[in-house]
Amino acid sequence: FEHGTYGWVFVHELGHWWQGCSGSAQNKTHYQREYDANRIAAAYWREHDPRLLRGMTAGFTRILDGAPNPVPAGQTPEEYFNANYAKLAHSADYTWFQARMVTDVSAENPPLTLADALLHSRTETK
Numbered sequence: 001f002e003h004g005t006y007g008w009v010f011v012h013e014l015g016h017w018w019q020g021c022s023g024s025a026q027n028k029t030h031y032q033r034e035y036d037a038n039r040i041a042a043a044y045w046r047e048h049d050p051r052l053l054r055g056m057t058a059g060f061t062r063i064l065d066g067a068p069n070p071v072p073a074g075q076t077p078e079e080y081f082n083a084n085y086a087k088l089a090h091s092a093d094y095t096w097f098q099a100r101m102v103t104d105v106s107a108e109n110p111p112l113t114l115a116d117a118l119l120h121s122r123t124e125t126k
Contacts, residue, residue, distance in 0.1 A: 007049075008041055008056050015040035015121070024122040030085040031078040031097075036121040038098070039105040043117035057106040060099035067096050 015037030019025035025033050045053035070093040071080045081088060081097050088094045112120065 007045070007052055011041040011044050012037045018118060019121060022118075022122050029078070029082045031081045034081075034098070035101050035105070036117075038101045039108075039112065040114070040117045040121060042102065042105045043112045043114040046111055047114055053106065057103060060102040063095060063099040064103060067092075067099075070096055 016025075016033070018040065019028075019033060019036065024036070028036070042053055042057075045056070070088075071077050075083075077097060077100060088097065
């Protein structure tokens with residue numbers, strides 16, 4: 001709970017706060033906003049406690065390994081997430097999407113600094 005909620009979720013939600021304050025969420029999809037918030041959280045923890053990031057990434061990898069992929073054949077995760085966001089937001093499948101995003105941002109090479117992640121959230125789309 002301490003690492004997952006107080007650590008990851010809190011910083012992820014601060015990423016959404018940044019998006020709101022900077023206006024960066026206005027022209028982005030649900031998937032892009034969530035991806036950016038996860039990217040910000042990963043960058044923060046990479047700089048402040050890389051061990052926590054590795055642990056969160058390992059946990060999310062276990063979720064992906066143990067849960068079925070909810071994306072129907074012929075659709076990308078981003079397309080399906082955006083088209084079904086209202087239904088997914090309060091479902092167990094939502095965790096699968098978050099897990100996929102966290103493992104993706106954790107594997108970005110080169111890894112972004114926090115400053116770069118904040119900047120990219122304002123300018124770049126996933």
